[in-house]
Amino acid sequence: MSSRLGRPLLFLLLGAQLALLTWQVRRTHGTLGLAGEVTLRLTGPVAHAFRGAADRIAEVRLRAQQRRLLASENAALRAEVGELRRERLRLAALAVEADRLAAALAYERAQPLGLRAAEVVFVDHSSRVRSLVIRCGRGARINQAVVAEAGVVGRVIATAGGYARVQLLTDRAASLGAQLEEAGSQGLLRGGPDGQLRLEFVPRQLPVAIGDRVVTAGIDGVFPPGLPVGAVAGVEGGTEVFQTLRVAPAVDFRRLGMVFLVDGPAPPADELVRGGDAGR
Amino acid sequence: MRAVSIGLGFLLAALLQLAGVTVWPEFALAFDLILVAVVFFARDGRAVAALLVGSAGGLLADALGGGPFGLHGFADTLVAYTTARVAQQLVVERSSGVLLVFTLASTLQQALLAALGLLFLPSVQLPAAPWMVARALSTGVAGLLLAVGQRAATRRLLARRERRRTGWRG
Structure with a gap:
């Protein structure tokens, strides 16, 4: 049926399409x-x-x-x-x-002292000796004093070319002659295990106040007299005759960037400029 | 069922054609998705159905193109009938054959459109030859993709039915 229907339907549809097309073309243009x-x-x-x-x-x-x-x-x-x-x-x-x-x-x-600037390479708190390594250019000599603007740092214990190792005041083996600036009483300053200093052999009858300044006495042949060392932070034991003072260091060893080697001879104490004043 | 699928196929083709034209103005010169659908449905070899499908598709193409009605209607009807007659004589399964059928169908349609335009329309401007070639090739490729997709879908459907049948038996 499909094949019979196919061809007539084809012609029918094609015819219808053509008629539609013709009719549209004959229509007026412009209308849809x-x-x-x-x-x-x-x-x-x-x-x-x-x-x-x-x-x-x-x-x-x-x-x-x-x-x-x-x-x-x-x-x-x-x-x-x-x-x-x-x-x-x-x-x-x-x-x-x-x-x-x-x-x-x-x-x-x-400073009236002959000072030579040296750069701190590193501070060594971990080794046996509390020390710092400095770069000092021309070199340094053993037992040469090392100071900072705030006060005494320590002394040279080893040199190697332009570098030197400085034993800090706070090292347990370090000691120097010091005195109370106001009272003028001398004693022996040693390093302590807690990073603070101990001033020994201070007469017990001497009146001491917290905050009293401690300076070098100039009796040890290393440090010139009158250099700031620290301030009294407390009183510890001692003997019946002498007392021991706890001294806070004047120098903050953790913040050292530049130190000075004392080259010249030790001048009289009254010619030294106070470390803290000179920094300002 | 078949009428529904043909209707949906035309609707999809029309929407895609419309979308293509809105995105790219030359889309209608390079693609005729309605013809792809017409030839696709006419490939089953039923001449009467192919005539109806071709006629409907052609009128749809005329409507999308803004007329005149009958131009694509005539051409697509004849193309669909020819495709159905060819499908009655030859079984085209290979991809190259499918590509050839769609490409030739597009070529025939464009020739008919050109002839009808020259005969009936007062002022007709034929598309440039590269566009005609592109349209023939794009129709071939689109038809091939459609045929391949249909083949794969049929295969999956049969496999699913087979699994279901054997499952029931077990």
Whole structure:
């Protein structure tokens, strides 16, 4: 039945299509006709929706591109900010170093002693001897006194070329002749295990107050007299005749950046400028 | 069931064609998805059904293209009938054969459209040759993809039925 129907139906449909086509062409141009209007009403909104969707997709793509661009620009700016921060830190460190060197130079010039600046390489609290290693250029000699702006640091115990190891005052084996600045009473200052100093052989009848300054006595042949050593922090035991004073060091050994080797002969005590005053 | 699938196929083809035109104005020059659907449905060899499908598809294409009605209607009807007649004589299963059928169908359709345009329309501008070639090739490729997809789907469906059948027996 299908094969019998096929050919007539073919001619029928083709004829109908041609008739439709001819009829439309003969119509006045510019009018769509009912079918055309219906089609336009149906397809128009759909096409409009597709157009809107396409526009939105294009907008999303554009935004994504802009976001990628902004992200890369942001990354570049962040890198630049990081670089500038590092540069600023470097400059700040240089400024601090310059200030430190300027203060050291001023102290060195203000002292009547022959001082020579030396750079602290590192402070060694861990080894058997509490010490610090300094770079002193021309070299140093054994038992040479080492001071800082705040006061006495220690003495040289070893040298090697332009480097030297300095035994700190706080080392348990360190000792020097010291005296109470106001009372003038002399004693023997030793390092303590707790990072503080002990001034021994101070007469018990001597009135001592917390905060009294302790300076070098100049009797040990190493340190010139009158250099600040520390301040009395407390009174400990002793014997019936003598008392032992706990002394807080004048120098903060953890913050040492620059020290001075005492080159010249020890001058009279009244010619020395107080360490704390010279730093200011 | 078949009428529903044909209707859905045309609807999908029309939507895709419309979407393509809105995104890319030259889309209609390079693709005719309605023709792909027409040839796809006409490949089963039933001449009467192919005539109806071709006629409906052609009128749909005319509607999407803004008329005049009958231009694609005539061409697609004839293409669908020819495809069905060819399918009655030849069994085309190989991919190259399928590609050839769709490409030739598009070529025939474009020739018919050109002839009808020259005969009936007062002022007709034929598309450039590269566009005609592109349209023929794109129809071939789209038809091939569709046929391959249909084959795979049929295979999966049969395998599922077979599994279900053997499962019931067990």
